[in-house]
Amino acid sequence: MRILIVHNLLWAHYKSSVFQALQHLVDQQADLSVQVLQIARNERSRAGLETSGGETPPTYTYNYELLFDRYLEETSVRERTRLLLQRARAYRPDVINLTGYYDPAQLLLLIWAKINGIKVVMQNESTAADQQRGGWKERFKRWIFSQCDGFFCFGSQAAKYVIQLGVPPAKVLLRKNAVDNNALRAVYERALPTRIQQQQALGLKPNNFVFVGRLIEAKNLPMLLTSFAEATKRSKNGDTWGIILLGEGDEQTKLIQTIHTLGLTEHVILLPGRPWFRVPEILALSNVLVLPSRSEPWGLVVNEAMACGLPVIVSERCGCAVDLVHHGQNGFVFDPDQATQLTQQLMQFMDSAVDMEQMGKAAKQFIAPYAPEVVAQEMLNGFIKITN
Template structure:
């Protein structure tokens, strides 16, 4: 069985971890796996630096050494069609149904007798939906033989669009490298107090990790944190860390200055993903307050480090990863008072951080690259036998 995977950008390090696991396990399934990476990265990640050079082991080709936005649709179609014809796969995995080039490749694959699997992270609430767009999407996905979904909301959305439940080959394939992240985190923990003092940080901290962008709802997070501190008697032992960069950085810093919260809310320099656990080790609770988030892999990262999480219900990961009141809290971003209440539970000590962290570790153990790779290979086998 020959498996060809089309993936948008080489930058996505956790996908590389899964691809490496697929490569490692493929021989057990009498399969071989090859990945077509369309481009090096995307322009929205330019501030995050160059893609990491990591020792991932899998077979791939980089089609265009540039940002994906700079690759025209005709160029993508020509390159993808040429590589598919040369490789002659039994099954094709596409990582989206929104790209005209991948839709064209899917049509050609179906005409050539090649089975098609689509991987999707879309949910009903991550974007504004229109009737015409949803109709077209349902026509596109009707051509696929099977689907890999980030999680339960994604699987349910596909079923709403007409996909049969038995076509959901993998229902939860959003993973990070749990073991590597936990190792870095544990190595950093012994120096936590010293590092906090060095950076003038409080002994306990909430942390957000990601782009500083409008859809991340960070202005509401800062307001909620300031209000929670005030309700708790303005306790000085809690801070808020914002790790990342992005177009809203200037506005966020202005808000911090306007509120007089410079001592408790700090923007930290962006870090490569493999160093993020070193900063997580300075904090106690991850907060992801997004207005729109197909999944939210940073929640996986924090849980792999044994941390409680506070997550907006607009994040695709919330139903699968957050057990409300057990390893953290889910809140409605349209009701900012809910976020304030969640933060206050930690500040006033009503939430048991240690117990919640243990539950996070237990939940995330089921979301591992090895498990997902095995389920994906079993899915490829299933579609090729139908």
């Protein structure tokens, strides 16, 4: 069996770790081969996160070709279509895995595959809740999905969405999303011994909630700040807790104003975004991850925090909430429209009403099935299933 995977960004480290694990599985069987076509190096919006301070990120080994050594936005549909069809004809795959339904070039590759009797697996990270759904786009999506032989979904919510669009449940071959748990945990553990010194150098509180991501409206950060301000007033330990906002984005100026208005200048610090392999250095300065988004297809930072043994507080609109957050065991889930819920959950940690150490251990246990090796095996099982 010859497997061809089309993927958008070489920078997407979380996928590279899965592709490496898949390559390892394929290499153990003489009748299997895999080739990954990485369309572009990165997106402009993530350009600053590629490297930092000259440090070299972890490398992943698998068979791939980078079609365009530039940003995805700088590639045209015509260019992408020409090279994808050219490489597919040359490779002669039995099955093609497409990265999504929104790229016209990949939809043309889908049609070419169907004409030539090649099986197609579609990746889906969208959920019904992350955007307003309806109209002609959903009808068009139904047609696209009807042409596919299988689906790799980013979790239960993404799987539920494709099933709502008419996909038979048996065609859902994967319901997981993974990051490189081992690499992230190693960085975190190296950073822990200097936690207190680093906190003091940055002017942090001894205990911190942390948000990691773009500072944009969908992340619902004003609500996080408002809930935290209320929690610090009501908690007897309010003075010992702070918030780290790690990231950059359009809402940064507004957030700084909100921090001043709420009187949180001594509690909240904004740090610039950094490459994924250095994020655990900041997690090591923190106690609990908070992801308050109003729209979030998955939320890989939750995987990252749990791999490092952090409890999590996650909005129910995040695709990962159903799969990763066991309410009361490794963290909490809340309604992003109900600030009082978030305030109460923040206070649970601030007032030591929960066992953070036990929650951290549970986080590591619950994230173990969401490892690259596990996801790669389920992908391979899916490819084998539909080609047989």
